[in-house]
Amino acid sequence: MRYAGGWMTAADDRILEYLSENETGSPAKMKREGPIRYSRQQINRRCKRLAEEDLVRHLGNGVYIITDDGEAYLDGRLDTENWTYIDDDSEAVEAQDSSNGEASNGGAT
Template sequence: MTQADDRILETLSDSSLILSPRVLAVNTDYSRHYLSTRLGKLRDAELVDRIDEGLYQITDRGRAYLAGELDAEELEE
């Protein structure tokens, strides 16, 4: 997990919206390309769902991670 991953999850959680990498880039100061890569990793870890092409929302598992109920080491297993 990276600092960007935390920012992505926090932004998705705080907004309660389905967002694109472009919108996330504007709100997190990371490039859209980098966020697209990170969103793929977060999707693999089941922390975000891809709702449609280029649209993502946080999962319950993602919220559990933000709440400290899920350790980053558990995500790598």
């Protein structure tokens, strides 16, 4: 499960997925080769925003690469609303505490 910030759009996920699979890409190449159904201009705008948020890095000449934070977001390990990493161990502890007779939230996390 991914934890997208309110500032993110569906295009952002597609861009990050493309860069994760292809290592680098430009908005024109993503539009031409990727499964991204947005205009090159929209992809360009979103790449710039993703770079501002450090999920991608601009290498120059319109080429971008995904960062470690971008990969963490795709893996569901980074909440881009609160900019916090999700610790799988702490979630496991919370689930264990609920099974020890404490009030349960119905299985929702």
